[in-house]
Amino acid sequence: MSYPVLLQLTDKNVTIIGGGKIATRKARGLLTTGANITVVAPTFTEELHQMSVHRIQANYQAQHLSKAFLIFCCTNDSQVNAQIIQDASPQQLINDCTDKSRSDFFNMATLQQEDHLIAISTNGNNPTRAKEILQKIRQSADN
Template sequence: MELYPINLKLAGRRAAVIGGGGVAERKATSLLAAGAEVSVFSPELTPGLSALHEAGRLVWVPRAYQSGDLHKFFLVFCATNQADINRQAAVEARAAGALVNIADAPELSDFYVPAHIAQGDLLITVSTGGGSPALARRLKEDIAARYGPEYGQYLALIAKLRPEMKSRLATAKERESFWRETIDHEALYLLKEGKFSEAEERIRHAACCTGPES
């Protein structure tokens, strides 16, 4: 089945995690990092989840999931070690309009959470459609070794200079050509070496040579 790739903005959105173990902790942590409002349903929590609750980062409902709990949630992650509970919660959540991920049954989930590499605002994801998490992890490791922090730094530098470049380069064609040619190994090497000002100057110089004044 072909999947539709999408990156969700979760700031202020409500997400429920059913379960309090290691899988639930990983789900909750990533949801919080994306700005979601997280509620965890479980009689017990891992130390990590307990620390997040004590810090006021998430809501803890200290009991097992019950019917009627899952209204008004945008995302629901079913991550207990009991398959029947996961499926019962998934059915109810889906009926209430939520998107559902079932940790032990990806084939029954509405979506998969891909392996991902984040370097600043640069986000690279790898998905096997739930077919092989091990392969996804291996590919993630290979990609992470290839695209280091300098790529995130480069992206931040581009975002900083974009308004200036837009004023220098009058047409969309000029701007497209400039950005394509500017992504070179030299600028990335400078960033990797910590030479941020030199990398910025290289991009500015390229703009001067490309723009109408050249």
């Protein structure tokens, strides 16, 4: 799954705070967007080590957000995530993967075809359900 070009990310700076499974999934989805992806964490999954992203092996600090256009909070530490929200400027868009009420945007399950894009969103309420709906659409289109 990649993220739709409903938001043009080519050459935009995207910062992901966290190095676990959720951060890996976010980075994987962003790879085809042309964004400049930076991942900040004390440790990274093996897959993140293999990706073409800029990795900063460190604990989060406010300076890590300085150039970010989009920010993903992907840590399992609620205090760190809250600090990220506090440190971000009003011009930066944030997705707190642990608390949708603190998010400016939500990812969508997407099906990209040559001449169209289908995007399903549950407004951050149930990403698994969005993927299930998209899978049904995909199966229907294949029949």
